[in-house]
Amino acid sequence: MEKKKEFNRYKIFYIIMVAMFLIIGAKLYYLQVFKGEYYKAQAETINSAKLVTVAAPRGLITDKNGIKLATEVPGYNLTYTSTTDTGKDKKQLFATLQKVFKILDDNKEVQTDSFELKINPYRFEFTSSDSKVKQAMLLIFLKNRNFQDNILKVKFKNKKEGELSSFEKTMLNNELLKLTPEQIYNKLLVDYKVKDGIASLNIKATPDVIRRYLIVKDSIKMNFYSANKSINVATNIKKDTSLIFEQSLSELQGFKVENQPMREYSYGQLASSVLGYISKINSADKEKYEAKGYDTSVDYVGTAGIEAVMESSLKGTNGEKDTNDDSVAIIKNTAHTKKAVPGKNVQLTLDANLQYATETTLNSEMKRIQSEGMVNGLDVSNATRAAAIALDINTGGVLSLVSLPGYNPNDFSTTQGLNEAQSQKYFNPDYEKMAKADGISDLTDYxxxxxxxxxxxxxxxxxxxxxxxxxxxxxATMSLIPSGSTFKPMTAIAGLESGVIDASSTYNDQGGYDMGGGHWNPFESDGALGVVDVVSAISRSSNPFFMNVGQRLREKFGDDSLAKYAWMFGLGADPKAVNPSTGIEISENFGQVYNTVSQKNLSASQYLLSIEQDLTNGVSGSNVNFPPIDLYDRDEDTSIVSDGKKLSEIKTQIKNYIRDSVKNGTFSKSNYEGLFKQLIAADPAYKNQKFTAANINAIVTDVYYQAVQTGHGSLGLPYNMFIASIGQGMDSFTPLQMANYIATLANGGTRYKVHLVDNIKDSNGKLISKTKPVVIDKAAMSATTRSLVMQGMNGVTTGAGGGADGTAYAALGDFPIPTGGKTGTAQFTKAEVQSKIGRGDYAWYVGYAPADNPKIAISIVIFDGGYGADAAKVARGMYESYFKNDPRMKQYQNHYDIKLKRIN
Structure with a gap:
């Protein structure tokens, strides 16, 4: 019985095993025979699937009322993804491109062209106006395309660039920079076999046609290390064109139409000075942005303005999708699909209507001034630049900020690239050509x-x-400009608060001032104003009155006494301060008021620059000739060593000596002679030149004359304080600083941090952050001082003493809302030089409104504009916009609506 039982168990187990194998075999047979082709196709689809980046929509930028200034619109890009690298595929690419170019041309579309190497004539166009940056970008361009390989092989015995010394790297760079654009272009044609590829197409190979193919081949080459990344062949094509391509994709291997949101600036140039622009990531910044997670093949990046400083908020998170996302296999497998997350939305403090009114009025006034040509002896024909700002005096929020001429940010928001005219306009001005066109070619070299x-x-x-x-x-934020008479209310505040003058103090304005040593400086255009007090001196802009205040401050409290008050209002800062600013988010310079430390530093820099130019030209200030000496810093200076001393160290030591000579009046002829002899011996450029003792003496004498006699000798003169008191000399501020100073005065002495960003929200409207007013400083200004100064500024617009002689009365005297302000005229440089080169004075106006309860502070400057009374006309247009809903403005309503019909 037992044996039979065991046999039955074994038999049952055997039967089960056979059955299982039969089932598995049948399944395999079914999969391999009946469904083999189906699953083979699926496998091939999966293996050939390639992930591409889905660009995230950039966040919106809106004004304070939600008007969209920068937005995203649907865009269609034609892209190419290289599949394999066989010779057959390379040859096929040219035939495919021929079809692509025909569709583009037939539909009047433009091929993407961000290739920096242009033809007719051969040249490079880089997106920078800095010559040294351009040179660095050229070297990156060449090295990315391996132009260094042959030089390393021939001149450096096959060393890798990383193995070179700093001196050898400089030599390599110099060799690369010897290549002409034409040589570089022709080598790329050979390397990419462009002419061979075109030869098989039976087309007329004009230079422009050849370059079209070269652009694509170069993009493929530069994209080689980004596996499966597509390149843009045409961007922002019309929807109808995209559909034509969609229908033809079966004949266009590797090509695809991709949806990509495109940046659009709804009102073109409007607020370009604030918004900035976006652009493709250039080769010099590629590694930096890759480290931050950017896809440098498709991503754009903020390059200026709010677009740049708010990049981390505006930039969304890219998604990913498969190029074969329409296949059954990929629909079932979504593991590689990642949805793009839109960027955050930035709401500004700007009022788009006020911004438009400011730009329109300022532009109109500039054109009117240009048409005048000459005004009271001032050349105003070059009034081509201007700036204007409006601030909320109780928050520091920027209501409008204008810089003219502006630009259209849309020029930069696609990868089609700037055309030749735009590139020259923005980055590569041909000054020689421009001078000839403007009839000043005889002054080109000067x-x-x-x-x-x-x-x-x-x-x-x-x-x-x-x-x-x-x-x-x-x-508006970068130009440091002498403030002229707009600074006089500041001098009045310093005088009143320090006690050197009061409400009853008077001065007899005789039309000039004794600058010291019996030197009488006349103000011919002003004439004698007679006896004035602080209120009428502001209203009538008396230079002698405020020079006298400056003299009193200097005699009682020293040369830095004026600065200590100005610093409270944001006009400069203590030289010990680290990175002083108004607080605005976008890039700014920060000007300085006259003070002894800054004056020394400024003079040292100015006279060093002048000496460098003299030495480079080989002519001293007294017209003595000598062999040219180069004191400019060069990259190779650190690699050149003589007697254990680097050339860069010798140059630095000479320049430090010069700065010290200006600041302190120190001078050692023997030390200078020794250093210049070291420089000549160390620099290979002077190897075959002979410097005589007379040459060295002429060089050192020129340094002494400029650094000590002229530079240091001017530091202690009293006129520095006198001219600073009327906004001249080293007093230089940005228009933004000037607006902030007036806002601080108008609100009673609270200096707020200036800001453009009101809040940030996510794409669903959820508030992320809100900007609150930040107090930077509280100025020491009594209510009495403020009242007296504002009485004087109110008289500028209403007429001093009830008369019609306020300097802004013609522009604002009949305005329905009372305002206060100050006009100003400031020289660009010496009158004889201005006359020679066609430059005029700066025309300034600063102000606030309403006069009895200020809400808004403004600052306006027109370069070469002549007189501040003309700048005040722009203020009227700004006030019309800001106060449009005030009952007192009813008579202006129709005029205002017509002017601003563009903004909704």
Whole structure:
């Protein structure tokens, strides 16, 4: 019985095993035979699937009322993803591109062109106006394309660049910089086999046609190390064009139409000085942004303004999807799909209507002034630049901020690239060509000299006198400008608060002032105003009155006494302060009021620059010739060593000596002679030149004359304080600083941190952060002082003493809402130089309104605008916009609506 039982168990187990194998075999047969082709296709689909980045929509930028200033709109990009690298595929690419280009041309679309190497003529166009930055970008361009390989092989025995010494790296860079754009272009054509590829197409290979193919080949090359990343062939194409491509994709291997949100600036140039712009990440910044998680093949980045400083908030989180996301396999497997997260929305303190009114009125006034040509002996034909700001005096919020000329940020928001005219306008001005067109070619070398700070440069010129406008420069936050008479209320505050004057103090204005040593300085255009007190001196802008206040301050409290009061109002800061600013989020310079420490530093820098230019030109200030000496810093200076001393160290020591000579009046002829001899011996550039004792003496004598006699000798003169008291001399501030000073005065002495960002919300409208007013300082100003100063400023617009002689009366005297302010006129440089080069005085106006209960403070400056009374006309347009709902403005309502019909 037992044996039979065991046999039955074994038999049952055997049967089960056979059955299992039969089932598995049948299943395998079914999968491999009946469904084999199906699963093979699925497997191939999965294996060929490639992840692509889905760009996240950028956050919106709106004004205080929600008007969209920067938004996202649907965009369609034609992209190419390289599949394999066989010779057949490379050849096929040219035939495919021929079809692509035909569709683009037939539909009037533009190929993406961010390739910096241009033709007709051969040249590079980099997105920077800084010559040294351009040179660095050129070197990156060349090294990314392996132009260094042959040089390393021939001149450095096959060393890798990382193995070179600093001196050898400089030599390598110098060799690369010898290559002309044409040589570089022709080598790329050979490397990419572009002409061979085009030869098979049977088309007319014009230079422009050849470059179209080169652009794509170069993009593929630069994208080589980003596996499966697509390149843009055409961006922001029309929807109809995208549909044509969609229907043709079966014939266009590797090509795909992708949806990508595009940045759009709804009102073009409006608020460009605040918004800034976005652009593709350039090669110089690629590693930096890759480290932050950016996809440098598709991502854009804020390059200026709010777009740049709020980049981390505005930039969303990219998603991912599969290029074969329409396949059955991928629909079932969504593990590789990641949804893009939109960026946060930034709401500004700007009022778009006020911004538009400010830009429109300022632009109109500039054009009117230009048409005048000459006004009372001042050349105003070059009134091509201006700035204006309006601040909420009780929060520090910026209501409008304008810099003209502006630019259209939409020019930068696609990868089609700037056209030649735009590139030249923004980054590569041809000053020689421009001077010829404007009929000043005889002054080319004087006004636009070759920039000798760039070693070996023989073509790049600089705008020595800042004659032409710079479109991307923010004149509102970056320009340091003498404030002229708009500074006089500040001098009045210092005088009243220090006690050197009071409400009853008077001065007999005889039309000039004794600057010391019996030197009488006349104010011919002003004339004698007679006896004035502090109120009428502000209203009628008496230079002698305020120079006398400056003299009293100096005699009783020293040269820094005026500065100590100005600093409280944000006009400069104690030199010991670290990174002083108004607090605004976007880039700014921060100007300084006259004080002894800053004056020494400024004079040291100015006279060093002058000496460097003299030595480079080989001509002293007294017209004595000598062989040129180069004191400019060069990259290779650290690699050149003589007697154990680097060339860079010798240059630095000479320049430090010069600065000390200006600041302290110290001078050792033997030390200077020794240092210049060391410089000549160390620098290979002087190897075949002979410097005589007379040459060395002429060089050292020029240093002594400029640094000690002129530079240091001017530091202790009393006129520094006198001219500072009327907003001249070293007093230089940005228009933004001036608006903040007036806001501080108008609100009673509270200086707020200036800000543009009101709040940040996520894409669903949830509040992330809200900006609260921040007090930076409380100025020492009594109610009596404020009242007296504002009486004087109110008289500027209403007429001093009830008359019609206030300097802004013509512009604002009949305005229905009372205002206060101050006009100003400040020289750009010496009158004879201004006349020679066609530059005029700065026209200033600062003010507040309403006069009895201020809410808004403004600052306006027109470069080469002549007189502040003209700048005051812009204030009227700004006030019309700001007070549009005030009952007193009813008579202006229709005029206002017509002006601002563009903003909704």
């Amino acid at each position: 006004m636009f000299p070759i920039d000798k700070s760039i070693k070996g440069n023989t073509t790049i010129r600089k705008d020595k006198f800042d004659y032409y406008p710079k479109y991307l420069y923010n004149y």
